[in-house]
Amino acid sequence: MTAKISRFLDEVQPPTPCLVVDLDIIRDNYLSIRRWLPLAEVYYAVKANPESAIVAMLAGMGSNFDVASPAEIDLCLAAGAAADNISYGNTIKKKVDIAYAHAKGVRLFAFDSEAELEKLAEVAPGSRVFCRILMTCDGAEWPLSRKFGCEVDMARNLLIRARDLGLDPYGVSFHVGSQQTDLAQWDIAVGKTAMLFTALNEAGIDIRMVNLGGGLPARYRTDVPGVDRYAGAIMDAMTRHFGNNLPAMIIEPGRGLVGDAGVLESEIVLISRKGYDEDVRWVYLDVGKFGGLAETMDEAIKYRITTPRDADAAGPVCLAGPTCDSADILYEKAGYHMPVTLKVGDRVRILTTGAYTSSYSSVNFNGFEPLKTYVI
Numbered sequence: 001m002t003a004k005i006s007r008f009l010d011e012v013q014p015p016t017p018c019l020v021v022d023l024d025i026i027r028d029n030y031l032s033i034r035r036w037l038p039l040a041e042v043y044y045a046v047k048a049n050p051e052s053a054i055v056a057m058l059a060g061m062g063s064n065f066d067v068a069s070p071a072e073i074d075l076c077l078a079a080g081a082a083a084d085n086i087s088y089g090n091t092i093k094k095k096v097d098i099a100y101a102h103a104k105g106v107r108l109f110a111f112d113s114e115a116e117l118e119k120l121a122e123v124a125p126g127s128r129v130f131c132r133i134l135m136t137c138d139g140a141e142w143p144l145s146r147k148f149g150c151e152v153d154m155a156r157n158l159l160i161r162a163r164d165l166g167l168d169p170y171g172v173s174f175h176v177g178s179q180q181t182d183l184a185q186w187d188i189a190v191g192k193t194a195m196l197f198t199a200l201n202e203a204g205i206d207i208r209m210v211n212l213g214g215g216l217p218a219r220y221r222t223d224v225p226g227v228d229r230y231a232g233a234i235m236d237a238m239t240r241h242f243g244n245n246l247p248a249m250i251i252e253p254g255r256g257l258v259g260d261a262g263v264l265e266s267e268i269v270l271i272s273r274k275g276y277d278e279d280v281r282w283v284y285l286d287v288g289k290f291g292g293l294a295e296t297m298d299e300a301i302k303y304r305i306t307t308p309r310d311a312d313a314a315g316p317v318c319l320a321g322p323t324c325d326s327a328d329i330l331y332e333k334a335g336y337h338m339p340v341t342l343k344v345g346d347r348v349r350i351l352t353t354g355a356y357t358s359s360y361s362s363v364n365f366n367g368f369e370p371l372k373t374y375v376i
Contacts, residue, residue: 005376014372016287018265019263019264019292019353019358019373020264023375026054026057029261030042033227036228036231037251039246041249042063043066044066044253045066046072047356048254049254049258049354055075056079059080060080067086067089067090073104073106084107088106088108089252091112095119106124107126110130110132117158126168131171132173133149133151133152133189133193134149134150135185139176143178152195155172156200160203171208171211171248174212175252178215180215181217186234187236190210190240197242210248211250212250217256217259218255218259218260218354219352220301220352234251259354262352264293264357267285269322271342272284280315282317283320284320285348290328290361290365291322291371293350295360296330296331299330305351306349307338315338322368
């Protein structure tokens with residue numbers, strides 16, 4: 001919670017639920033990543049928070065962008081980004097969308113399968129391509145395993161195939177998982193990548209880039225190391241496995257750039273108990289899984305929550321959203337406690353919600369409007 005956000009909420013008192021994002025925090029986070037990882041080009045993962053003011057500010061600071069759809073391409077171009085600064089990082093793309101991106105000037109594409117590679121060769125000829133390899137994502141609070149990437153031996157063959165199809169086999173990518181808490185995971189991933197570089201070099205393929213993916217964390221209920229520690233682990237891994245012959249590097253922060261910059265304010269709609277002898281209160285908010293808190297699925301991301309009564313004694317609670325869906329429970333097992341003096345109508349503030357909240361917010365489920373965002 002920054003003084004700037006607190007002042008805005010106190011003075012404006014916008015209708016809830018709402019998300020307030022402080023651009024100054026994002027600016028500082030971007031500069032910190034550039035400071036500690038100067039050899040890596042930053043490609044902001046737009047899906048984390050696609051607010052136009054955020055994209056425009058980062059474009060003005062020289063950021064590049066990782067996009068997942070034509071709509072995100074248009075957003076970045078409208079904000080002043082050059083097509084050369086956009087990477088189409090989604091490995092699952094319609095052919096028509098690849099063609100659209102290519103027509104707009106995008107020349108950097110991800111893939112992880114032969115079918116995707118063939119689409120790229122057909123409608124984005126000559127483009128630079130990078131192949132994503134599988135990672136187990138151990139240590140990540142929001143893993144990204146199995147759905148994306150391929151085994152290393154397949155990646156080798158696909159990058160050779162890319163050359164044969166007239167594409168430029170530019171690099172290799174991986175993702176160690178979002179909100180990664182184990183710094184050693186980058187060493188494992190870079191080690192696999194270096195082996196792939198060697199195998200491709202022996203096959204006459206000169207790949208030149210490592211896409212380090214995302215994984216830089218935000219600060220939720222558990223403390224995490226600073227970006228300097230993450231940068232140190234990444235560069236130690238790169239120099240250990242590549243020596244002085246470092247390839248070009250890309251990093252794709254999303255959560256690590258915008259997560260700490262947001263606060264979501266919500267109103268308590270109902271407080272109840274399930275039985276006369278039940279100690280646990282159920283606290284229902286006017287925002288839930290379908291209103292932007294999708295990452296509470298399986299209680300994976302555990303947000304810090306503050307109330308105006310935090311000085312009072314607290315007791316155990318289950319937290320849930322307002323919709324008529326039994327899946328709309330935020331926390332039932334994570335051990336949340338809230339003040340026993342809480343009342344219906346009290347406002348609570350959910351911290352570190354700048355990433356993957358508004359972009360996850362549903363459109364009109366149960367008639368609830370998408371999460372309103374204020375960028376200040």
